[in-house]
Amino acid sequence: MSAFLSGVLKITLITDLTIGLVWLLSLCLRGGSGYRWRKMVWLFLGLRLLIPATISFAEISGQLPLIRVELNGPVNNRQVDSAAAIANGLKEQEEAGAVPDSGEGAGSPQDSMAAGEEADPEIPAAAEKGERLKADLETGLPESGMFKSRLPLSVLLVCFWLAGILAAARFHISQYLHTRKCLLETARPCRDKETECLAEKLFREYGINRTLPLLISDTVDTPMVTGYIKPVLLLDEASCRAPEREAMLRHELCHYKYGDLWYKLLMVAVCDLYWFNPVLRFMKRMAFCDVECVCDSRATRKMGPEEKKRYAYMLVTRTRGKSTAYSARFSAGRKTMKERLDNLFTDKKNKTGYAAALVLLAAVSVFSMSLVFAGRDGSGGTSGAGEEMAAGEEKGGKGNDGEEEPAVKPVKTFRVDSVADLYLEEPFQPELYYTTNRVTLDNHFYIDEDKVLWGYGRNSFGQLGIGKKDTDDTYYGEPVRIAEHVVSVDQSVNGYFTIYLTEDGNLYGMGSNLMGVLRKPLDGEQVLYDYSRYVPVLEPTLLMEQVAFARAGMYSIVALKEDGSVWWWGEYKALSATAYGSPNSDGYWAYEEWPENPRKMMYTSPRLMLEDCIYATTGNWTGAAITRDGELYTWGFNIWGQCGTPVTADDYVRTPQKVLGNVKMVWPERMAFRDSRTAIPEFASYNTSYNDNLFVQLKDGTLLACGLDLGTKTKTIELDGDMLQPVTKNYSDSFVPIAVCSLTDADIRSILAQCEKGSTVEEAEQILEEHQLFWLECFEEGGRYPLYLEVEEGRYYLYIDDNGRVTHFSDQEDV
Numbered sequence: 001m002s003a004f005l006s007g008v009l010k011i012t013l014i015t016d017l018t019i020g021l022v023w024l025l026s027l028c029l030r031g032g033s034g035y036r037w038r039k040m041v042w043l044f045l046g047l048r049l050l051i052p053a054t055i056s057f058a059e060i061s062g063q064l065p066l067i068r069v070e071l072n073g074p075v076n077n078r079q080v081d082s083a084a085a086i087a088n089g090l091k092e093q094e095e096a097g098a099v100p101d102s103g104e105g106a107g108s109p110q111d112s113m114a115a116g117e118e119a120d121p122e123i124p125a126a127a128e129k130g131e132r133l134k135a136d137l138e139t140g141l142p143e144s145g146m147f148k149s150r151l152p153l154s155v156l157l158v159c160f161w162l163a164g165i166l167a168a169a170r171f172h173i174s175q176y177l178h179t180r181k182c183l184l185e186t187a188r189p190c191r192d193k194e195t196e197c198l199a200e201k202l203f204r205e206y207g208i209n210r211t212l213p214l215l216i217s218d219t220v221d222t223p224m225v226t227g228y229i230k231p232v233l234l235l236d237e238a239s240c241r242a243p244e245r246e247a248m249l250r251h252e253l254c255h256y257k258y259g260d261l262w263y264k265l266l267m268v269a270v271c272d273l274y275w276f277n278p279v280l281r282f283m284k285r286m287a288f289c290d291v292e293c294v295c296d297s298r299a300t301r302k303m304g305p306e307e308k309k310r311y312a313y314m315l316v317t318r319t320r321g322k323s324t325a326y327s328a329r330f331s332a333g334r335k336t337m338k339e340r341l342d343n344l345f346t347d348k349k350n351k352t353g354y355a356a357a358l359v360l361l362a363a364v365s366v367f368s369m370s371l372v373f374a375g376r377d378g379s380g381g382t383s384g385a386g387e388e389m390a391a392g393e394e395k396g397g398k399g400n401d402g403e404e405e406p407a408v409k410p411v412k413t414f415r416v417d418s419v420a421d422l423y424l425e426e427p428f429q430p431e432l433y434y435t436t437n438r439v440t441l442d443n444h445f446y447i448d449e450d451k452v453l454w455g456y457g458r459n460s461f462g463q464l465g466i467g468k469k470d471t472d473d474t475y476y477g478e479p480v481r482i483a484e485h486v487v488s489v490d491q492s493v494n495g496y497f498t499i500y501l502t503e504d505g506n507l508y509g510m511g512s513n514l515m516g517v518l519r520k521p522l523d524g525e526q527v528l529y530d531y532s533r534y535v536p537v538l539e540p541t542l543l544m545e546q547v548a549f550a551r552a553g554m555y556s557i558v559a560l561k562e563d564g565s566v567w568w569w570g571e572y573k574a575l576s577a578t579a580y581g582s583p584n585s586d587g588y589w590a591y592e593e594w595p596e597n598p599r600k601m602m603y604t605s606p607r608l609m610l611e612d613c614i615y616a617t618t619g620n621w622t623g624a625a626i627t628r629d630g631e632l633y634t635w636g637f638n639i640w641g642q643c644g645t646p647v648t649a650d651d652y653v654r655t656p657q658k659v660l661g662n663v664k665m666v667w668p669e670r671m672a673f674r675d676s677r678t679a680i681p682e683f684a685s686y687n688t689s690y691n692d693n694l695f696v697q698l699k700d701g702t703l704l705a706c707g708l709d710l711g712t713k714t715k716t717i718e719l720d721g722d723m724l725q726p727v728t729k730n731y732s733d734s735f736v737p738i739a740v741c742s743l744t745d746a747d748i749r750s751i752l753a754q755c756e757k758g759s760t761v762e763e764a765e766q767i768l769e770e771h772q773l774f775w776l777e778c779f780e781e782g783g784r785y786p787l788y789l790e791v792e793e794g795r796y797y798l799y800i801d802d803n804g805r806v807t808h809f810s811d812q813e814d815v
Contacts, residue, residue: 035293168272190214244314410739434488442495454479462536465510516604554620573600619668641733642707704735
């Protein structure tokens with residue numbers, strides 16, 4: 001809310017500056033350029049002001065020098081929530097590392113805490129900093145209870161602003177209805193044939209297809225056009241017999257033809273919307289004057305000097321009273337009349353005004369993109385600092401004693417394909433988050449500029465939707481045209497099924513009907529261990545209508561409908577579990593819905609999870625959604641606290657739980673909206689996938705995460721395979737601060753170069769893992785190069801000698 005108010009303030013300041021510059025420019029030109037250019041400037045400003053929100057030009061403004069305006073405003077709840085999330089998360093880690101928690105993972109005999117294990121020395125300091133930050137943000141409030149119950153000042157200001165808008169709008173609407181009623185009460189059709197014939201002639205001359213009703217009214221003393229939906233031309237009896245009758249009709253019809261009534265209404269609406277800004281009333285007064293001057297010029301365009309003199313005499317004698325926004329009439333003050341007469345007899349008007357206006361608007365646009373607001377703006381941080389936070393740089397501040405204090409350090413830095421493609425600095429825009437490029441080990445799907453969906457690769461599950469299923473050996477190398485008008489596409493990570501969303505909100509799917517994920521009936525006879533034995537859906541099948549957004553997990557689908565409801569179906573299941581020694585361990589292969597199934601979470605048809613949401617997504621095993629109020633809800637696999645809720649004996653969060661507020665974006669398992677690859681890889685790459693973590697960006701730009709390897713809590717689980725293997729790892733079931741980074745090809749080569757100095761294979765592995773470069777063992781031809789990397793579009797080989805030491809690396813296979 002505070003960010004919105006800051007945007008309104010920015011718009012107001014820029015508009016006031018523009019109005020002042022236009023006024024000064026008018027003084028310099030002294031009417032020699034006419035008034036049409038100025039009327040166009042007011043029209044541009046009025047239309048822009050109707051949208052009281054800032055428009056982002058991040059790619060352009062990022063290259064401009066910033067003009068900072070310091071604002072010392074009230075604290076926003078979002079700031080305290082962000083600080084609390086950081087402080088509580090880090091404090092939880094400190095406590096967990098110091099004192100064994102006997103209640104952790106209640107009900108699970110395998111849960112244990114590493115008593116006596118030393119915690120990271122930086123974590124207590126970070127937690128202390130987070131607590132201090134939270135306390136500083138609450139400074140000035142009498143007590144925490146009052147702070148929680150008091151409405152933020154930004155909300156009160158918005159309410160006050162809306163009340164002013166309603167009051168001003170009510171006044172002007174009532175005034176218009178009363179004025180129109182009074183004018184039309186005594187109105188009657190015009191019976192003067194000469195006046196009617198003259199009006200018909202002028203209608204044809206001005207190209208007015210819609211005939212205006214001519215009415216005689218005793219309540220008007222000059223001709224006027226009034227009405228927006230059903231306009232009428234009102235005349236008094238004297239005007240029908242006046243010698244300047246034609247000039248008056250020309251003037252009024254020019255007003256009607258060029259929409260001057262709507263133009264004046266726009267100025268009134270803008271003044272009502274920004275009722276607190278007196279400068280806009282000055283703009284409205286100039287705009288009303290410009291309307292009359294431009295109308296005079298158009299009405300006298302074909303007149304000679306003598307005719308213009310008679311027209312000017314008519315203006316002087318017939319003009320009286322003040323102009324209103326609800327009619328076009330002969331009205332003006334003394335100063336306005338002088339301007340109109342000067343304009344009337346200025347025959348040659350140069351184009352300087354248009355050129356100056358264009359230069360002026362361009363300069364103001366550049367200035368507006370360079371203007372930012374710093375300080376406590378209610379968004380939880382300093383504007384313009386998001387880039388550093390996104391890159392993981394530490395930002396310090398000053399404590400109460402005025403000394404520089406270290407910032408809260410990220411607990412961990414996670415690697416992503418591209419920081420820029422996360423849109424961390426962009427406002428929330430759902431269209432940015434569509435998946436337009438999806439690459440798995442089996443397929444590559446992409447949407448071209450014409451919104452045509454193409455795909456190629458294997459079709460062993462019918463996932464290409466070409467009407468048939470092929471063997472694993474069949475490979476389609478040429479892209480297949482699948483559908484038109486597509487905005488987003490996604491595929492199960494193992495290539496089991498594909499979904500895509502069209503512009504009209506229809507969600508389609510094709511491939512393997514795993515547990516009914518493609519909305520086809522299930523038959524227990526066909527649900528076998530071999531996924532290829534499921535009845536395939538060989539052509540695109542409609543799954544759901546009125547869908548705004550959709551994502552595919554490994555075995556599931558989540559869909560956000562246009563009405564804000566979130567639907568999830570399919571299954572979440574993992575090879576790891578708290579324990580397998582239960583009598584229900586066979587639940588892994590169950591094909592019927594079983595709410596208490598300890599091995600997985602499954603619905604064979606769409607299940608309503610939440611309502612009133614603006615975003616929903618899913619990973620392989622965890623789902624998440626954001627409500628319109630910025631609240632984050634999660635569900636799914638929670639064995640490492642990756643749902644952001646306490647770990648319990650149940651490995652799954654089966655009902656969506658609220659875990660955080662003031663959230664802008666969420667990523668389960670991998671921070672990406674689309675794949676960076678443009679071709680199907682030879683081997684799977686997991687450099688930017690973290691299957692047991694959930695990532696969040698708050699509205700203030702803070703990046704948080706929960707789950708595996710983020711805290712000091714520990715848990716022992718079992719892994720399924722040839723044998724049951726226990727494994728103990730650290731985790732955090734609350735959110736902690738993180739940073740993100742991406743590696744370029746040059747960065748990767750630099751890291752690989754560190755392995756060339758006679759490193760052993762083990763040492764090389766450690767160097768790569770420290771930089772989150774995961775490797776694959778490919779013991780081909782006697783193990784010449786056991787380390788094989790596939791990163792982004794690059795492929796690298798590390799070669800070893802007979803002594804087991806690395807000799808060199810190459811991006812090409814040595815022959």
